[in-house]
Amino acid sequence: MARCEVCGNEYGMTFEVHAQGAVHVFDCFSCAIHRMAPICEHCRCQIIGQGVEAAGRWFCGAHCARAEGQTGIVGRV
Numbered sequence: 001m002a003r004c005e006v007c008g009n010e011y012g013m014t015f016e017v018h019a020q021g022a023v024h025v026f027d028c029f030s031c032a033i034h035r036m037a038p039i040c041e042h043c044r045c046q047i048i049g050q051g052v053e054a055a056g057r058w059f060c061g062a063h064c065a066r067a068e069g070q071t072g073i074v075g076r077v
Helices: 029-036 062-067
Strands: 015-019 022-026 052-054 057-059
Touching: 015 029, 022 029, 052 062, 057 062
Parallel strands: none
Antiparallel strands: 015 022, 052 057
């Protein structure tokens, strides 16, 4: 059994996420999101959906990117 790196739960059905040369072990998606999701640089929410990257910064959407002075960002539904 492996141990979740977020909650410490030992679980027989953990899964690994390979990202940027590192291997992360989680027991559920909520722990994976907690550790891996980027944080919006304007409103500080975790970005679980698409998000917006502008000038090397991450935002949850076009509104937050524009609020931080990014231009040419258009939100799409």
